[in-house]
Amino acid sequence: MKRSKKNLFKIILVVTIIFTKIPLVKAQMLDSFGDGDFTTAPAWTGDISEFIVNVQGQLQLNGSGIGASYLSTNVNYSNSGLEWRFYVKQNLAGSASNNSKVWLTADNANLEDPTISGYYLQMGEAGSADAFEIFQSNAGVSTSLLRGSNAQIAASFTAGVKITCTAAGVWTLFVDMAGGTNYVQQTSTAASTLNTINHFGVSTSYTASNIANFYFDDFYVGNLVVDLTPPVITNITIISNSQVDLQFSESLNASNANSEVNYFVNNAIGNPSLATLDIIDASLVHLFFSSTFINNTGYLITVNNLTDLAGNIIIPNTDTSFNYIAPVIAIAFDVVINELMADPDPALQLPSTEFIEVYNRSNKVFNTSGWTISDASTTATMASNILLPGEYGIVCKQSDSALFSAYGKIITAGSLFSLNNTGGEVISLFNEQGTLLDQVYYDETYYNNAQRDDGGFSLERIDANFLCSNNKNWSAANNTIGGTPGNQNSIAGIFTDLERPYLWSIFPLSSTLLNVKFNKPMLQSDLSNIQNYQVSGIGFATSTSIVNTSEVNITIPVALHPDSTYTFSVIDSLKDCPGNSIARNSLPLALPKSIQAGDVLINEILFNPPVGGVDFIELYNNSNKVLNLADLRIANADYLTDQLGDLETATTQGYLFFPKSYLVLSENSKAVLTQYNSENVYAFLDVPTLPSYGVSEGVCVITDVLGNRFESFKYNDDLHFALLDETKGVSLERLQFSLGADNTSNWHSAAKNVGYATPGYKNSQFINTDGVIDEWNVQPEVFSPDNDGLDDVVSINYQFSSPGLVGTGIIFDSKGRKIKTLFTNELLGTTGTFFWDGITDQNSKALTGIYLIMIEVFDSKGNVKQVKLPNVVASKF
Numbered sequence: 001m002k003r004s005k006k007n008l009f010k011i012i013l014v015v016t017i018i019f020t021k022i023p024l025v026k027a028q029m030l031d032s033f034g035d036g037d038f039t040t041a042p043a044w045t046g047d048i049s050e051f052i053v054n055v056q057g058q059l060q061l062n063g064s065g066i067g068a069s070y071l072s073t074n075v076n077y078s079n080s081g082l083e084w085r086f087y088v089k090q091n092l093a094g095s096a097s098n099n100s101k102v103w104l105t106a107d108n109a110n111l112e113d114p115t116i117s118g119y120y121l122q123m124g125e126a127g128s129a130d131a132f133e134i135f136q137s138n139a140g141v142s143t144s145l146l147r148g149s150n151a152q153i154a155a156s157f158t159a160g161v162k163i164t165c166t167a168a169g170v171w172t173l174f175v176d177m178a179g180g181t182n183y184v185q186q187t188s189t190a191a192s193t194l195n196t197i198n199h200f201g202v203s204t205s206y207t208a209s210n211i212a213n214f215y216f217d218d219f220y221v222g223n224l225v226v227d228l229t230p231p232v233i234t235n236i237t238i239i240s241n242s243q244v245d246l247q248f249s250e251s252l253n254a255s256n257a258n259s260e261v262n263y264f265v266n267n268a269i270g271n272p273s274l275a276t277l278d279i280i281d282a283s284l285v286h287l288f289f290s291s292t293f294i295n296n297t298g299y300l301i302t303v304n305n306l307t308d309l310a311g312n313i314i315i316p317n318t319d320t321s322f323n324y325i326a327p328v329i330a331i332a333f334d335v336v337i338n339e340l341m342a343d344p345d346p347a348l349q350l351p352s353t354e355f356i357e358v359y360n361r362s363n364k365v366f367n368t369s370g371w372t373i374s375d376a377s378t379t380a381t382m383a384s385n386i387l388l389p390g391e392y393g394i395v396c397k398q399s400d401s402a403l404f405s406a407y408g409k410i411i412t413a414g415s416l417f418s419l420n421n422t423g424g425e426v427i428s429l430f431n432e433q434g435t436l437l438d439q440v441y442y443d444e445t446y447y448n449n450a451q452r453d454d455g456g457f458s459l460e461r462i463d464a465n466f467l468c469s470n471n472k473n474w475s476a477a478n479n480t481i482g483g484t485p486g487n488q489n490s491i492a493g494i495f496t497d498l499e500r501p502y503l504w505s506i507f508p509l510s511s512t513l514l515n516v517k518f519n520k521p522m523l524q525s526d527l528s529n530i531q532n533y534q535v536s537g538i539g540f541a542t543s544t545s546i547v548n549t550s551e552v553n554i555t556i557p558v559a560l561h562p563d564s565t566y567t568f569s570v571i572d573s574l575k576d577c578p579g580n581s582i583a584r585n586s587l588p589l590a591l592p593k594s595i596q597a598g599d600v601l602i603n604e605i606l607f608n609p610p611v612g613g614v615d616f617i618e619l620y621n622n623s624n625k626v627l628n629l630a631d632l633r634i635a636n637a638d639y640l641t642d643q644l645g646d647l648e649t650a651t652t653q654g655y656l657f658f659p660k661s662y663l664v665l666s667e668n669s670k671a672v673l674t675q676y677n678s679e680n681v682y683a684f685l686d687v688p689t690l691p692s693y694g695v696s697e698g699v700c701v702i703t704d705v706l707g708n709r710f711e712s713f714k715y716n717d718d719l720h721f722a723l724l725d726e727t728k729g730v731s732l733e734r735l736q737f738s739l740g741a742d743n744t745s746n747w748h749s750a751a752k753n754v755g756y757a758t759p760g761y762k763n764s765q766f767i768n769t770d771g772v773i774d775e776w777n778v779q780p781e782v783f784s785p786d787n788d789g790l791d792d793v794v795s796i797n798y799q800f801s802s803p804g805l806v807g808t809g810i811i812f813d814s815k816g817r818k819i820k821t822l823f824t825n826e827l828l829g830t831t832g833t834f835f836w837d838g839i840t841d842q843n844s845k846a847l848t849g850i851y852l853i854m855i856e857v858f859d860s861k862g863n864v865k866q867v868k869l870p871n872v873v874a875s876k877f
Contacts, residue, residue: 028222029075029200033057038071045109046071046201054215056349056480058087061204063211070111072103072201081224082165082194087179089158089215091345091352094124100204100214104134104163104221105197112203115140119194120203121163121173123153130154132175132186134163148173148186156352158403164224169193177280177402179351184251184282185309197221212346227310231283233303233320237409238386240367241292241326244301251282253307263287264302267294280402282309293324327367327386330431333467334362335387336438337429341458341483342419348456349481351403354419356395357485358411358429358438360387361464368393368411370432375425378417385411394485408486421455426548438467441548445471445668450612452476458483463495468577469521469549470497501576502584502682504550506568507628507654508591511559514568515654521549521577530554532574535589536567549577565590565626584682588658592628595710599623600632600702602713602741603662603734604750606672606757608695610729613675615693616666617700618759621657622737629655629685634665636691637699637712646691647707655685664759666690675729676757683760695728713741721749721804721827722860730756733763735803748803751829764829765803775799776855782872785838785845794871796822796834796853803830807857811836811871814850828857838873848875 029042033053038044050069052062063069084104092098099122103111106118117140122133132148152175153159160176162183170190174183200221204214227250235247246263256262257277264271269291278284293299300321306314339357344350356373360366369384373395387393393411394404401410419427423443430436447453448471457476460483466473472495477483479490504519516533524546526532533541533554541554560566569586576582604618617634621627629650636645650665657663662683666672669684678684693700697716703709720727731750739746750756751764758764776798783791796809809822819840836853838846853869 029073029219030222031073031219032217033059042073042075044071044073044201046111058089058215058217059202060216061206061212061214063204063206065211066206066208068112068203068205070201070203072106072109072111072199074109075105075197075200075221077197077222081167082197083220083222083224084163084200085161085181085218085220087158087160087215087217088123089179089347089352090123090153091156091213091215091347092124092210093155094130094153096126097205097207098210098213099124100202102161102216103199103201103203105194106137106199106201109199109201111199111201113140118199119145121161128154132159132161132173134171134173136192145191146171146173146187146189148175152177156347158347158351160218165194166224167193178404178406180406182251182281182283182406184280227308227312229308230312230314231306231308232314233318236301236320236322238293238322238324239286240369240384240386241324242289244287244289244322246285246287246301246303246320248283248285248306250308252277252285253309253311254282256306257285259305262303262305265289266300266302267297269293269299281405284405295324295326298323325365327365329433329435330362330364330366330437331435332437334364334437335360335366335429336461336464336467337427337440338392338461338464339458339477339483339485339489340419340427340440340442341485342423342442343421343453343455344482345455347482350456350458350483350485351400353396353400353403354416355400355404355458355485356416356419356427358387358393358395359464360389360391360393363389365389366431371437372430372434373413373416374428374430375417375419380413380416383412385409387411392486392488404485439469441469442474443471446474447476448472448474449476456482458485460484460489460491462489462491462493464492466495466497466578468497470495470578472497497576497578498580500580500583501574502582503568503570503587504682505655506587506589507656508560508589509553509654511591512556514554514556514589515547516552516554516568516570518550518576518582523575523577523579524549526574527552532571534569534571535560536569537564538566560589560591562591588626588656590626590656590658592631592654592656593625595627595631595704596623597710599625599627600657600710601734601737602700602702602711604731604758604763605693605700605713605715606729606731606759607693607698607700607715608717608728608730610675612671613729614666614668614671615690616664616672616731616759617690619657619663619665619702620734620737621659621661621663624659626659627657629657629663631705632710633703633705633707634687634691635701635703635707636693637701639694639697639699639714639716642699642712642714644701644703644707644709646689647703648687648689648691650687651685652688662760662762672759676755676759678759679761681760711741713747715747719744719747723806724749724827731758733758733765735763735765749827751832752827753823753832753834754829764832766830776867776869778853778869778871781870782874783838784874786875793835793837796836796855796869797832798828798855799831800828801830802859805857805859807855809834809856810854812852812854813847814852819846819851822853846873848873 047069050063054060101120101122104119108116129150130153131150134145135142158179160180162174164172172188173186176182231248237245254277260271260275272287273290274288276286303318338359341355344352366387368382371382372379393409395411397416398412426441428439460477462473501520504517507515528544530541538558543555545553566589568589574582601620601622603620606616632650633647635647664684665687700713732747733750735746748765754764783794805828807828808824811820851871855867858864
């Protein structure tokens, strides 16, 4: 089955097979688009601007709007038995307006000519009974020649198609609904004789939403391929202690395949009591035996008299051996969830449907009969199948099993539940006794690749032996077809988690019931131990109730007092799932008060983030109260009318916001921390959705739950410092808490020396109104940069009473020669520090002696001030 870009070797291999089966080939057309275009060998004509060869090496429609598009190529030879083969995929439900035709032969290169004559296969029609159907067209009047199974292609599909026409005019349609070449005969009829072939091609009709949803590949047009190769056994699968499945190299004749006398197993097993050819895959035979296999015993199965569809008989007394090992009951983590396809559209080369892959990481054999796999609301029961050590199983709906048959072992699960595209749900795997084997919580962060989280790529586990939940142990598949169902993951490797956990939040659900959250999954035994939780002045917890792997509710013996603040702590030996000890293990605790206007301020906003970054809003609790962030809403407003727009919830659960503290709200705190340093990594909260803020102007609003405004900030790009060349990635900071957010002079660009933003801590441009004066100082005045750990670096500290100053700092030696440039034309904050380690611009150590640090600062009005600071470089004698 073609699932990846063909290379020269594959093309040579296909041609070799064809020549092996046909001693004399008079003429043929092959095009697998391996050359990346459709202009030569063969040359296609027609609506060439409406098609492309995509990165998977397939011919794909690339329409520009509602319409019809075609391509055709010349093929001139006579019929002495003809055959057509090709791959086709349609990511749509066919209709009268959305369908495709493969013209097997036409008398006109223009396939849209209303008087065209020829034969074509149509895929897509009005109604819901869509089938593969061959038509004969006489001067534009079409008559059905033969029709496949009704409703077989009523939805999106991928298929391999083969059509034959004998010299006597017998037409036969074969289809492989897995998209490969294991064709199953659909129908056959004796019709008109096809004398010559002039033109071959494809035509499509489509609406605007389907301009790229038709795919074609691997065209073969030529003499009838005569099959002279007998079938062989390619695989044997033990289903139970009385059933085995035989997989053959090609489709079999049902009358022979369903005869029990054609199969025999030694060691007193004998002939099967029932042999049935699979109704979907005609190369698969199910054998059921009255006698049962004995554990740890080897067997030999002998097959005779089977024929393929061409009448080739299997080599007499074909033997295949197998060992039967009785399944055992699986325990936790014997089998793990290893891959899942939550968002299959737009599909690459995998079937356009969901699947979950399980992996047997143990050395035991399991039967999946009665196993279940579930999300939060639905449970699907898995069918019987043997899962061997180190084997993968593709769990999919029964109706999708044929689509995955070429990829590996299929374990059907009825109507498997629907996976959320963006995640946010837990997938759980249980054995037949209800024991949890594995559990995976996933969301969009698990893709770890912003280019591959919009569909078509599966989520793969990096290390199947790392048994703790961690989004860094998952990533988007890294191959061209979009995943690896039934095989080792494309990103398989070793994953180690050394990140220490920390106490993330504590919130009182009542005066005696506390909700405790950690930033990552913890050891469940530690999570449930009441002795691990303590409240100052009250004591240890009296009971625990685990909510999930990183969250627990605890009960305390004495009620919290409304006007008291406590310290909640967990034992410092608490560990996460991989065994890392806890970092932050205590938090303040209090019963929250209601939020009033002026309690919470907008303190900083990044509305034009750097490439790869996200917007953020920093809030400041300017009150003396402990507040509940769940009582707050974040919004935007129309810049001209000030009409309130999006009203978003900061958090759906309780979150304590303590006095005189900062809190940064964003949709991806990790992205913010990647772009900017922060003195407080705990001051970040990911929100479900942040309102949309324009990159040049907008309005940031905070309200109560009813939309009553607490504060608004109407911003625009002109509020940034006028001398900045680039404002992308630069936040606007509030200067004073005492001045309102609506006062435009109360905002300024963040300083360069802090990286142009200060998320989670005091603003670089914050003005302290308590008698601050402009000053510079050097500490220490004498330093010795000899790396002995004592006075190795000198710090140049400054403090201003107003923002927006730009400065240059240069160091001169005692003879007035410049030896070091510290900074040049840099936007300074209201406070800050520069450092010098005694190394000159020539990358040499400064000589012992007296130096002068010359500072020059100026504001946007052109006012200039110079400061000269002496400093001594000393050395030991």
